[in-house]
Amino acid sequence: MIRILLADDHALVRRGVRLILDSEPDLEVIGEAADGSEALALAAADPPDLAVLDIAMPRMTGLQAARELSRSHPDLRILILTMYDNEQFFFEALRVGAAGYVLKSAADRDLVEACHAAMRDEPFLYPGAETALIREYLERARTGADIPDRAVTEREEEVLKLVAEGHSTKDIAELLYISVKTVERHRSNILAKLGLKDRQELTRYAIRAGLIEP
Amino acid sequence: MSLFWRIFSLNAAVLTVAALVLLFAPVTVSATARLAEALIILAGTAVTLVANAVMLRVGLSPLARLTRVMTTIDLLRPGTRLVARGQGEIAQLITAFNAMLDRLETERASSAGRALSAQEAERHRIAQELHDEIGQTLTAVLLDLKRVAKASPDPVRDQLLQVQESTRNSLDEIRRIARRLRPGVLDELGLASALRALAGEFTTAGLAVRRQVHSDLPVLPKEVELVLYRVAQESLTNAARHSAAQHVDLVLSEQNDGGVRLCVRDDGRGLRGAPEGAGIRGMRERALxxxxxxxxxSGVTGGTSVQLSVPA
Structure with missing residues (x-):
């Protein structure tokens, strides 16, 4: 059973998230906090396995709380659940020790999957961040900077370019006359090949690429 | 000497000379003027008028300079001032005009400042309310829908899934509106992150935005960061909309005097003599x-560059 601590300043959202998570057989919400400092207090009293934090909260934001939590509880996995769709928040979350980043508008679809990914210590990539990472990768490959040197197939290279140009999975499927499922498989293969499926490696890469400050 | 007395004395001098010439020159005018006499008198009058005109022109030239400045002055490019040359009243007039410019520029800057900060504050408030109220409620609705859909019979579930998708779309839309109103990333993570995000937003298949944000920048006040951000945003918008550029470079660096310098340069068509639009005027107001x-x-070979230097 994965024991989860939930922090969001909106009671309605907390209730919704709790009901979704509790309905999964292996997930259980053990505590709810209305802000970052309450989350710290709850985690100290009864350490959970996973913390799901909103960013914009009064008193202490989710990012500040994540930094504190990953310092005081190194084994704790952290997920950010937020309204902000900006890859800079994703990279900042990564920097302060979060394993994943879920948009509230996709929470119904992605949250449960992200919880499982976080427990496997895989980063749960937010789509905007994936595009930014791939763009950076292509730019570095073009200028000859050091990049993870793993063979990417021609088809994958095509997909890579289209992702960098900001096309959605559906667009890419139509452009290349392949199914959405195939595009998703290519994307996931590429990420694994570029080393972006491993949280530590991803963090190191983002720092090297100048996407976040060390 | 006042303007009145200067003009009066110039005229008096010219008339006196003319009168003296008439009195003491060895000439007479017949009762019915002869042709030669008429010609001499006409020539004399013409000389008098020309002398008068030249003297007046010299005496009033500072006024003409003043008029030129008055017709071309632009409050968005402050600092144009006349040297208070000339005599008496004219120098006073120029000094008064300069003082009026000082006052107008200060007033213009402070009223533009008030308007802009009121606008920013309002945007901030609306963005926050969209995020905190509607956004959160819709999130809760989305999560509830998922649960209800799970527990419903098949035909209803399909319909509920559609409702879920439309809820998701409106949540995305609200987020986009809030972000355009006020970028949360600027308040939470600072200027460097906000510019990185901005460069990412404007990068498309046809336009590559290369950003270079130096890491050892001095700490800037919030309002300076906001101006730098808005100027970068406006410049990128112009480059994306009007320039047909393929590359834009966005550079934020430190200046020698400890201030910072923002430079946005594209390789597009350039301004081609187009008059400054509302966007550029808005940037000037923010810079002020x-x-x-x-x-x-605009470069000779095309391309537009916007530079903003913020003193330390």
Whole structure:
């Protein structure tokens, strides 16, 4: 059973998230906090396995709380659940020790999957961040900077370019006359090949690429 | 000497000379003027008028300079001042005009400042309310829908899934509106992150935005960061909309005097003599607020560059 601590300043959202998570057989919400400092207090009293934090909260934001939590509880996995769709928040979350980043508008679809990914210590990539990472990768490959040197197939290279140009999975499927499922498989293969499926490696890469400050 | 007395004495001098010439020159005018006499008198009058005109022109030239400045002055490019040359009243007039410009520029800057900060505050408030109220409620609705859909019979479930998708779309839309109103990333993570995100937003298949944000920048006040951000945003918008550029470079660096310099340069068509639109005027107004210097230039081979220097 994965024991989860939930922090969001909106009671309605907390209730919704709790009901979704509790309905999964292996997930259980053990505590709810209305802000970052309450989350710290709850985690100290009864350490959970996973913390799901909103960013914009009064008193202490989710990012500040994540930094504190990953310092005081190194084994704790952290997920950010937020309204902000900006890859800079994703990279900042990564920097302060979060394993994943879920948009509230996709929470119904992605949250449960992200919880499982976080427990496997895989980063749960937010789509905007994936595009930014791939763009950076292509730019570095073009200028000859050091990049993870793993063979990417021609088809994958095509997909890579289209992702960098900001096309959605559906667009890419139509452009290349392949199914959405195939595009998703290519994307996931590429990420694994570029080393972006491993949280530590991803963090190191983002720092090297100048996407976040060390 | 006052303007009145200067003009009066110039005229008096000319008339006196003319009168003296008439009195003491060895000439007479017949009762019915002969042709030669008439010609001499006409020539004399013409000389008098020309002398008068030249003297007046010299005496009034500072006024003409003043008029030129008055017709071309632009409050968005402050600092144009006349040297108070000339005599008496004219020098006073120029000094008074300069003082009026000082006052107008200060007033213009402070009223533009008030308007802009009121606008920013309002945007901030609306963005926050969209995020905190509607956004959160819709999130809760989305999560509830998922649960209800799971527990419903098949035909209803399909319909509920559609409702879920439309809820998701409106949540995305609200987020986009809030972000356009006020970028949360600027308040939470600072200027460097906000510019990185901005460069990412404007990068498309046809336009590559290369950003270079130096890491050892001095700490800037919030209002300076906001101006730098808005100027970068406006410049990128112009480059994306009007320039047909393929590359834009966005550079934020430190200046020698400890201030910072923002440069946005594209390789597009350039301004081609187009008059400054509302966008560029808006950038000038924002630059004035923080005492920064804005220049918008077009290269010989095309391309536009916007530079904003913020003093330390």
């Amino acid at each position: 607020l923080i005492g920064a210097d804005l220049s918008v230039e």
